[in-house]
Amino acid sequence: MTTTHRTAIDRLVKRRMSRRAAMQVGAAGAAAGMLARVPQLAGAQDVPAYEGEEATISYGFWDTAQEAAIDAQIEAFKAVQPNITVEKQIVPWADYWTQLQTAVAGGQTFDVFWINTANVPVYGSVGALLPITQIVDVEDGIDTSLLPSSLVESYAFEGVQYGVPRDFDTIALFYNKDLFDAAGVEYPGEDLSWEDYRALAEQMNDEGAGIWGAGMQTSGQENYTNYVFQNGAIYLNEDLTECIVDSPEGTEAFAYLAQYFVDGLTPSIAIQQANPVADSLFPAGNVAMMTGGSFRAGTYAALDANIDVVPLPYSKQRATAIHGLANVIWANTEQPAAALEFVKFLHSEEGETILGESGSTIPAMAGKQDAWLAANASMNAQVFIDAAEYGQSVQDPVVGPAWQGAIAGVVTEGFAGDIEPDQIATEAAVAANAELGG
Amino acid sequence: MSRAELPATSTIAITSGRGRSRQARLEMRWGFLMVAPMLIGFSIFFLIALGSSLILGFTEWKMVESPHWIGFQNYRDVLRDPDFRTAMVNTFAIAIPHVILRITIGLSLAIALNSKIRFRTFYRVVFFLPVVTMPVAIGTIWKWLYDPGFGPINGFLGRVGLPQPEWLTDRWWAVVAVVIVLLWSGVGYDMIIFLAGLQAIPRDYYDAAALDGASGWQQFRDITLPLLTPTTFFLTVIGIIYSLQVFDLVYVMTRIGEVNQLPTVVYFIYDEGFRNFRMGYAISVAWVLLIIILIFTLIQFRLQKRWVNY
Amino acid sequence: MTTHRPLGFSIRRIALHGLLITIGIIFMLPFIWSISTSLKPMNELFAVRPHLIPNTIRWENYSDVFENIPFLRIYINSIIVTIFRTIGQVAIASVAAFAFSQLRFPGRDVIFVALLAGLMVPDQVLIVPRFIIMREFGWFDTYQGLIIPLIFSSFGVFMIRQYFLGIPRDFHEAAKLEGANPLQIYWQIYMPLARPALAAFGFLALLASWNEFFWGLTVTSSMDMRVIPVGLALFQGQYFTNNAVLMAAANLATFPLLIVFLFFQKQLVEGVALSGLK
Known part of the structure; x- marks a missing residue:
């Protein structure tokens, strides 16, 4: 067989292959297009600062025992940012992750929501989370030096911070x-x-x-x-x-x-x-x-x-x-500026104080844990807080x-x-x- | 009794073509019109989703990102996956005894409680209670009953000198235990449907048979059983469809912490799709399951001519 | 079917009652247990050998239900949703069942089996496409989103079809000779004759709707649109569940079903009994 023949056949095969491949890609793409406006890796560009515009954001979490504390946080946030309305959406614990996966795949989910460390690489690697780097360790931002460092690290993926711990358990x-x-x-x-x-x-x-x-x-x-x-x-x-x-x-x-x-x-x-x-x-x-x-x-x-x-x-x-939860932001939120504002508040001195006073969980911020200790005064609960010092997180690979x-x-x-x-x-x-x- | 000789309309082949009269055309139009609401709703809310899942079964799809095409890879993997095989064996081990016993017991209860027995309303409510009881309550109480250390069942078995199995930990005893619970919570359901089916049998038949001196058993065998076959057929088909998809109760009963001791196929699908982020694979497993159930169902529709009286 | 005896006594009857009572007790256990649990204070919940009768009775578990979540609102949602779904399912399924059992049209049996396929796929694998359809319709967090996708019951079509097939076709032929159209035959003859089956299916549809969890969870997000099973799931925490309050809520959810069942079971067996062929 001559070279020219060969190339001709190759070309033919290639064309046929590529047509087939195109069809396959097309079919998968049709499904995908229907499925998801799943973002491709959101760049590191900053979200423009919030300028007081009217906004409504949803806040997803699972623990009904913390509902009162969250109501109080939302109330206090309203006083700081009167034009942002926060709607809480409580999902039963047993179905929280299933719901989140479905909603992210379906292209409509909470603007701000709770996440655990295991899910950060999974969602972070596909660009489903909005980086919060611009509000971390900046002036008026979140101060990570007050938080358990192993958990702060767990909420970063490939050097990008997607959240910081709101509470922890040991x-x-x-x-x-x-x-x-x-x-x-x-x-x-x-x-x-x-x-x-x-x-x-x-x-x-x-x-x-x-x-x-x-x-x-x-x-x-x-x-x-x-x-x-x-x-x-x-x-x-x-x-x-x-x-x-x-x-x-x-x-x-x-x-x-x-x-x-x-x-x-x-x-x-x-x-x-x-x-x-x-x-x-x-x-x-x-x-x-x-x-x-x-x-x-x-x-x-x-x-x-x-x-x-x-x-x-x-x-x-x-x-x-050691384990703890973070508040993260959905990358496709229509209100990224307002969402960042809310997250910043939740992790502020005031936000963590309110969480701490409820006594329902150990707030992540150092010095806010007295109410939790008081709620468990019948035992030496301080050991849990002291344990954070030698706390170690389980590693979390992208595969979940x-x-x-x-x-x-x-x-x-x-x-x-x-x-x-x-x-x-x-x-x-x-x-x-x-x-x-x- | 002309009933039994009536042709089974559902199995008549639809003759097409030239000879169709105006009336047949009219009937056809009515037929389409009357199934239209069901068909339209079914297409929008089910068929579209099923169609996209057919495509997604050929992809690798983490749910949180776009799927990408991998051809038949998922299906090749399913057939080789030992966990799938285990789940399949567990599922059939539960489903087969479950369907058979459930229909038998449901029918017996329906017949007993269709007679003019005293307190029948009370009994009907009692046997129906498990159907309305919350799965959590069912799981918790049965776990306590089966508890090998402190539970009453093994306490009783011990006292009468019988072996005390570790009901929910040993795989095959767990199958027995789960089937018992499924029966307990499901026979009331079948009882209701059988009770309705029994009303379709004209009372005259029994009167006539009684006049001819037929015994209760003969009446049951020659009238009740054959005339109830449409209902029995329905419950068999539905029973197989549903029991091959058993999931939550089995999980609640047999899990230790997060570890499932007796995974069934739908549990496997859930686990792969949601917990392990392999939804494309999970969907291909669902399609394998769909095909298996469909084959069973079609076989039953084939066989019904031999035993179902319409 | 039983022969009439002046006094209801016979060995067989006593044996039958004995059997029914024995099985009945086993059937009632969880129900009794859930009532007993719902009245226990927390420290009795952990007992390794639980008492059937609590040492201290704590009625407050029932009022706690209303404090934890807006239970009343959720209850009303469930009632609304269940009523519409049940009526919709019975209406749509019975019309279709009539066509599948009594009329001839091309593709009938294939369509029927396709409908059954709807029962053969676990909801979990279809949830994302269905979610997107709801998104496109803008039906999230609405009653139509909760109701309409669930009023098409293949189960109902199959169940009622079977019953219709059991009704002697002479009724159909006679009405046809009198010039009735299929819709009239369906409504005036088959529906009244099928009352027991319709009652049974109606009740089972109601039950299924009342307990439906997965869809109710997926298409709603605000607390004001949640339905009972989702509300109950909220009582189960990640690390701790107060089973007493959970059971109290579950009992409140179950109680109306029992009342409805009492009513339906009469319809079911004392409906229009076919009088055979004259």
Whole structure:
């Protein structure tokens, strides 16, 4: 075959291919065009400053317990910017993310809304969020030096700040004073090593009385993630492309926890399935100690149960999983200037003071946490605030949080005894990598 | 009894063409006119969405950004995905016993409560209660009943010396447990539809049969059962369509924390689409499910000629 | 179907009642449980072996329902939406069912199966296109957005079609000979004869509409347009749910359904019983 022939055929093939490709692209494009005016990466250009024009913006969030605080924030904002109306839109927690995805895909969503760290890379990478760099650490802007730094970093993606934390939560060790009194055992101290914790759990375990020494939840945030961090392990490599929790430190952390199940120091998975530790076994007095989040303090304080709290046990280092929410802005909002104005207010001295006074969550801004402490005065809730200092965030890759679910599945199997304790980290890494690579 | 010999109109082939009389044309026009409202609404609010989903099934689509075409890749992946296979097995393991038992029990209840039995209104309300009870309440109470440590079921089994399974943790016991709950919450629904179906049977038939000395059982076998077949057919088709899509109750019952112990196909779709940001893939799974259900439904429509009396 | 006995006693009858009562108790348990839970103070909710009768009764759980969300407004929304959806579904589905069961027209069976396909796809995968259609119509946060897309019930068409097929065709032929058109035959003959099926479908449609969650969540955004199931979901928090208040709200939501059911179940079995062929 001569070269000319060849090129002719090539050209023909190419043309045919490209026509087919064009058709495919056309079909996908038709669907896409119908689907989404999803923005392509919004540039870093600044939004023009707000100049007092009439504007209505919607504010999406999920927690009804914070509704009163948010009403008060909106009210106070109205006094500062009388021409901006904020309409709150509350979505049930269980459906919040589904709704957000649908609405972003459908091209119409909240102007300002709550987001967690795991979703920032997902939405940030596709340009669905408006950068707020222009109101951060500028004169009259948001002062990040007052906020937990690990969380501030979590709300940046590839160097662009999309939000800053409004509140945070950390993990500590709750214990039931009555059970310790009855057993004549001294309360856990502020300075517990893993070995001390384990020894206490053994001491408090009383099968006959139906009391477990420790309540090992299946949750990563409230349980195993803390131990992974304390032992010096992390979940993902630097590029966030591979799970490396199968390191010796990670392996040891999971094996340490699984051993509690093997030795019967914690309620089995089957029992926990019907009676979750945090919602039933611990507050009901069947579990002596449980690592749990600051968000449980209010509920436990409201019970008559005699519950107090100390910092988490530690291994190679002190560590707690820290988490918090941010207010972010939808990139396609018709009112970017007003939205920025509102976000700036929410994170201002006044905005955070109002949030703090509600006592419903720990405000992120240093010095605003007294009301939350007062609301939980029956226990030493200060440990949660102090823990922020050694708080560590879980890394968040662009592909989304599916890898965390994969790990949770393996860990639950491990706790149930279907995987050898020292194999949990290995299998968790395999499962997580399947999600990260896929 | 001329009823049973009447031709099943639904299965008559529509003869087309030249010989069509004016009357047939008129009937055709009426036919289109009367299905028009349904058809228009269905097209706008369903068909358009279904059509776009057909295209989206061939894309990689995170929802939050534009989809891009990847051809048959999703479908190739579905067939190889072990998680999909597990979900499929779980779904069928639940659906098959569920449909069969649900119709049998629903029919028995309807017949018992269609008779002039005392307190029947009370019974009807009682058996219908689970249908109106909130899924959260259903999940919570049954979790407590099944609780291997503190629950009454295993307490009872232990006392009479029977094995005490870990109902919701062991996969196959979980299937049994879930089917029981689905039956419990669904038989009242079928009972209602059967009760309505029973009213279509003319009372004369029973009177005539009684005169001929037919026993209660004979009347049931020769009159009730055959004349109820349109309803039974309906419930079988609908039962399969719905039970192959079981989702929330199974999840509420069997999950531990966020981990689902008994994922079904629709759970898998939800999980992939929303939690894992793979909506294109999730949609292709939904299409595989649609085709499977459609095949089942068409087979049933084929087979109905053999057993359904119109 | 039962033979009449002067006194309702017989071994079989007692056995039947025994069986029904046993099953009945199991069926009532969750209902009793949800009432009991709705009256418990918070510290009793966590009990590992829950008491059926609370140690202290806390009626305030019911008033808390109204304090947490604008429950009354949401309730009224649900009533409005349910009434219109139910009427719409029964009207549209029964007309279509008549055509599918009694009239001949080309493509009839294919169209019918296509309608059924509407039941075979989980809502989740269609939600984005449907969301966009609502956006284009400008129906977000409106009653028409809540109502109109949900008045087309393939389930209803199928259910009523089956019932119509069971009605002896002689009725149809006789009316036709008298010169009635299909609409008249549908309205004057088939609808009255199908009362039990219409009552059953009407009630099931009402029930489905009352409990419909996903669409109600998707097309509304302001609290003033929410419907009951979405309101109930708001009582379930990320980390903590006060089950007592949740159950109180759920009971308030369920109670009217039971009243309506009492009414409907009569229609369902004591409607026009077919008197056979003369």
